[in-house]
Amino acid sequence: xRWLSRDPTPLPARPSCEQVGAVIQAYLDGELGADDAEVxxxxxxxxxxxxxxxxxxxxxxxxxxxxxxxxxxxxxxQLEGLLDGVAPPAIDD
Amino acid sequence: xxxxxxxxxxxxxxxxxxxxxxxxxxxLTHTSQDAEDLVQDTLVRAYRSFDRFDGRYPRxxxxxxxxxxxxxxxxxRRPDLxxxxxxxxxxxxxxxxxxxxxxxxxxRDHLTPQVRSALAELSPKHRAVxxxxxxxxxxxxxxxxxxxxxxxxxxxxxxxxxxxxxxHLEAVGFLEVDR
Numbered sequence: 001x002r003w004l005s006r007d008p009t010p011l012p013a014r015p016s017c018e019q020v021g022a023v024i025q026a027y028l029d030g031e032l033g034a035d036d037a038e039v040x041x042x043x044x045x046x047x048x049x050x051x052x053x054x055x056x057x058x059x060x061x062x063x064x065x066x067x068x069x070x071x072x073x074x075x076x077x078q079l080e081g082l083l084d085g086v087a088p089p090a091i092d093d
Numbered sequence: 094x095x096x097x098x099x100x101x102x103x104x105x106x107x108x109x110x111x112x113x114x115x116x117x118x119x120x121l122t123h124t125s126q127d128a129e130d131l132v133q134d135t136l137v138r139a140y141r142s143f144d145r146f147d148g149r150y151p152r153x154x155x156x157x158x159x160x161x162x163x164x165x166x167x168x169x170r171r172p173d174l175x176x177x178x179x180x181x182x183x184x185x186x187x188x189x190x191x192x193x194x195x196x197x198x199x200x201r202d203h204l205t206p207q208v209r210s211a212l213a214e215l216s217p218k219h220r221a222v223x224x225x226x227x228x229x230x231x232x233x234x235x236x237x238x239x240x241x242x243x244x245x246x247x248x249x250x251x252x253x254x255x256x257x258x259x260x261h262l263e264a265v266g267f268l269e270v271d272r
Contacts, residue, residue, distance in 0.1 A: 025252055031233050059268055060259040064227040067204045071112050079111045079132060086136045087100035
């Protein structure tokens with residue numbers, strides 16, 4: 001199965017549903033090259049089946065990513081303090 | 094003067110990556126203190142080798158240093174481990190995909206119980222990939238570098254993990270079941 005976004009073989013101009021299905025995850029993650037992404041987008045505009053599969057995957061990705069943690073402000077300050085210890089900020093005259 | 098200019102360039106490259114460095118450090122360590130220590134050691138090493146950095150892809154450069162720093166830390170504590178065993182010590186994610194669910198809220202996540210339990214059902218390897226890509230925002234390549242696995246492995250683990258999460262979320266009614 002062709003999983004990889006970095007597969008050296010580009011998608012054909014009119015890929016099969018199976019070919020699109022193999023790269024749909026990389027497409028939704030923004031990991032496909034521009035040419036392949038356009039081919040997939042075009043396929044999704046005209047296919048009856050693939051948009052349903054793509055939507056299922058998109059919803060689970062969104063459900064997980066909606067939970068992305070924020071860095072607590074005090075931790076952010078501490079990290080900047082670590083950086084100050086390594087490379088002090090310039091002092092303006 | 095020279096040092097000041099170098100410091101300024103270093104800060105510029107690193108400042109925007111501090112968040113991601115800390116997030117990944119939390120995935121690779123057990124406590125927030127360990128994560129801070131790891132970030133600090135990473136910054137020191139990065140600064141020392143900054144003159145050899147070509148300025149491209151600072152995140153990838155820093156993540157590689159962070160990973161190697163962590164491996165050295167593990168090796169120092171467990172000199173008896175073989176290379177593969179050291180690699181298997183990474184990451185140290187707990188049941189919910191966080192390094193330690195009982196730790197302080199250093200990373201203020203808002204994991205809903207449904208998503209938390211869905212992640213808890215994943216194997217550590219699959220959970221780690223979801224955490225790095227979906228929660229920490231790494232690219233496939235960056236996650237592959239951190240975990241020292243091929244990009245294809247990241248993609249296949251991600252695929253399997255998301256499938257499992259979807260099944261779980263549908264079963265508990267968090268996601269609509271497709272007709």
